[in-house]
Amino acid sequence: MNTVANVTGQYQHAGSSTLYAAVAVINDQQQLQICCQQSGDVLSESAAADYRYGTIIPGLPVELRLRDGAVFLPDDAHFRWPSQARSSGWAARLESHKLSIVAAVLLSPLLLWWIIFDLMPIMASAAVPLVPDSVKQQMGKQTFYTLQKTTLKPTELSASAQATVHYHWQMALQKLPLTNKNYQLHLYKSDFFGANAFALPDGTVVMTDDLVILLQNNPDAILAVLLHEMGHVEGQHSVRMVAQSLGATLVIGILFGSPDGVADLLLGSGTALLQNAFSRDMEREADNFSLTQLQVLGKSPKAFADAMSALLEASSADASTSNQLLKYLSTHPDTAERIKLATDLQQ
Amino acid sequence: MENSVSNDAASAENKPQRASKVVFSGQGGEFFGIWIVNLLLSIVTLGIYSAWATVRTRQYFYGHTQIEKQPFRYLASPMQILKGRIIAIVIFALFFAISYLSPVMAVVLAILFMFVSPWLVVQSLKFNLRMTSYRNVRFAFHGDYLGAFKYFILLPILSVFTLYLALPWALKKIDHYICSNTSFGGKKMQVTTDTSSYYIAALVAAAIVFGVMTVVAIIGVVLGILMAVTDSGNASAAALMTSVAVFVAYFFAFTLSGAIYHCMIRNHLFERTELPGIAKFKSKMEVLPFLMLTLTNLVAIVLTLGLAYPWAKVRKARYLASVTSLIIYPQIDTLVDEQQSENSAFGEEAAGLFDVDVSIA
Incomplete structure (x- = not known):
């Protein structure tokens, strides 16, 4: 064990603000003696068990904490106690070493990227089967109830239009090997959603009047959209989304701490962009499900492209202006990209 | 300043008070190493090391914040932080998952959280102040649940019913509650803030937001007319530009008004707060330097994809220290905190089970 001779610094008794210019000595028994510089009086004597070394932080002196609450702080910020275990300085050495x-x-950044985009989706998928069916049922029921109360109105579609949608729905249900047993299709009029369709985790699928009308001349396109929504249910995307968003929020919160105003804004938008990225991945998965199942049902993948084209036209967005930057702000993959995927598959 | 001169003269015979500045001596480059290595270690350990990272970062910032060459000290042990963090993560995950499960439960939980949050705030203030020491004398927080509920929940909610007219008053009460319940070495702070100062600050801040928004709206309308007349540019590009411009203006307006409010309130609060017989405080924040600091920090962080964060943090700490000064009375040299000297100084031996800061960050 190392002895330490004559370290100058300041000493304070427990809970006392009075400062003593002092000298610390540690003998070969690791006993600490602190003496006043002016009077030479012994201020404190401690056995090895009754004092501890402070944390080693680059640029700061390492204090001695005494059991009774007294403190000795060396004057020299770069002084390191030779008697302190070398292992306690590893963090400081890493923090100040260039390599x-x-x-x-x-x-x-690489590991963070890997954790968020590879590890967490894997863990989320692994966690999904652990969520009991009853929870998914509740999730779907409650959300559906809230939507019915707020944004959905009874359908105004003609009986024949409704029958066409239900016919394709039933056909898909009967012919495809689906894992979820509680599929339910509902048609609603909704100004809030416009031409749209969505799926809830319990197997409830809602298609709006506007979308049916938009695709009424192309029943296969309606089927493609229904299959896309089934893809969300089969992939358990709602539950995975919750797990992944929770994971991402926690990772960012833990790693980047309580950010002040500036960083807050960046991290806030970062989390939102992440959620959108997760969402796009799941949309792609649902797209692929739809395209595959269309072929299983003996339909052309073109039906999916038709549905996308119709939606694109309806939203009157110009396919050529969707630029690279906007891509990251979107919850869905670029529509042109989705159409291309379908037409590529068709060839 | 005339006051302090005459004070000096008057008290020279018995108790010479001394003026001192807060000094922050941390270095951006040095802290960068600490930050990035701790970040990597936190990632590799899946977040567990983040408790150690938090303690090291606070120790660095406290240790480099000095008054009369005496540093502040952060006394919490990483295990205390880790425990609090695990509790916070479990609570947060439950809230998050349940609120997704059912919108009804989400509302119930939000109401429940409203009642729990004052306790969390008090717990956090108590923990963090007790873990802060200057010259081996600790700070402490004496607020209780009822006070916190009244000032953090009740008053802000009630102020909504006054169309936010009572909000500056509520904010004053909150600051007053926090500061007057803070003690150093067993001596509570005395706070004599004015309600009027909070109203003036709020009015100026609101006027700034309104002013910037008006200017942006006028520019937008003029540009829109110009584009319509000249028939230049396509619609979607214009829409994109408008939304970006609105976002930038919105951000700028709130940063500017936030900076103004923060400067005015901090200066006022420091001016009117003292530790009787120990110290008086003074803050001389100015809007323009603070705004420039905030904006340049933001730009630097964005341009370096976050790598400038440690530099920005050090820069802000240095600025805030540089605008803060104190009048110190000689009693500070002989303070003894009786209560403090009874307990063992080794954190983990003294800490109770719930002696934690329940916080994710």
Whole structure:
């Protein structure tokens, strides 16, 4: 064990603001003696068990904490106690070593990316089967109830239009090997959703009047949309989305701490962009499900492209102006990209 | 300043008070190493090391914040932070999952959280102040649940019913509650803030937001007319530009008004707060330097994809220290905190089961 001779610093008794210019000595028994510089009086004597070394932080002196609450702080910020276990300085050595800093700059973003985009989706998928069916049922029921109360009105479609949609729905249900047993299709008029369709985790699928009207001349396109929504249910996307968003929020919150105004804005938008990225991945999965199942049903993948084209036209967005930046702000993949996928498959 | 001169002269015979500045001596480059290495270690350990990272970061910032060459100290142990963090994560995950499960439960939980949050705030203030020491004397927080509920929940909610007219008053009460319940070495702070100062600050801040928005709206209308007349540019590009411009203007307006409010209130609060017989405080924040600091920090962080964060944090700490000064009375040299000297100084031996800061960050 190392002895330490004559370290100058300041000493304070427990809970006392009175400062003593002092000298600390640690003998070969690891006994600590602190003496006043002016008077030479012994201020404190401690056995090895009754004092501890403070944390080693780059640029700061390492204090001695005494059991009774007294403190000795060396004057020299760069002084390190030779008697302190070398292992307690590893963090400080990494924090001030160029090589480890460069490594951290390179590795941190890569690992963070990997955790958020690879590890967490895997963990979310693994967690999904652990969620009991009754929970998914509740999730679907409650959300559906809230939507019915707020944004959905009874359908105004003609009986024949409704029959066409239900016919394709039933056909898909009968011919496809689906895992969810509680599929339910509902048609609603909704000004809020416009031409749209969505699926809830319990197997409830809602298609709006506007969308049926938009695709009324192309029943296969309606089927493609229904299959897309089934893809969300089969993939358990709602539950996965919850798990992934929760994971991402926690990871960012824990790693980047309580950010002040500036960083808050960035992290806030970062989390939103992440959610959109998760959403786009799931949309792609549902697209692929739809395209595959269309072929199983003996339909052309073109039906999916038709549905997308119709929606694109309806939203009057110009396919050529959807630029790279907007891509990240969207919850869905670029429509042109989705159409291309379908037409590629068709060839 | 005339006051302080005459004070000096008057008290020179018995108790010479001394003026001192807060000094922050941390270095951006040095903290960068600490930050990035701690970030990597936190990622590799799936967040567990973040408790150690938090403690090291606070120790760095406290240790470099000095008054009369004496540093502040952060005394919490990483295990205390880790425990609090695990509790917070479990609570947060439950809330998050349940509110997705059912909109009805989400409302119930929100109401429940409203009643729990004052306790969390008090707990956090108590923990963090007790873990802060200056010259080996600790700070403490003496607020209780009822007070916190009244000032953090009740008053802000009631102010909604006054169309937010009572909000500046509520904000004053909140600041007053926090500061007057803070003690150093067993001595509570005395706060004598004015309601009128809070109203003036709020009015100026609101006027700034309104003013910037009006200017942007006028520019938008003029540009819109120009584009319609000249028939230039396509509609979607214009829509995109408008939304970006509105976002930037919105952000700028709130940053500016936030900076003004923060400067005015901080200066006022420091001016009217003292530790009787120990210290008086002074803050001389100015809007323009603070705004420039905030904006340049933001730009630097964005341009470096976050790598400038440690530099920005150090820069802000240095600025806030540089505008803060104190009048210190000699009693500070002989303070003894009786209660403090009874307990063991080794955190983990003294800490109770719930002696934690329930916080994710």
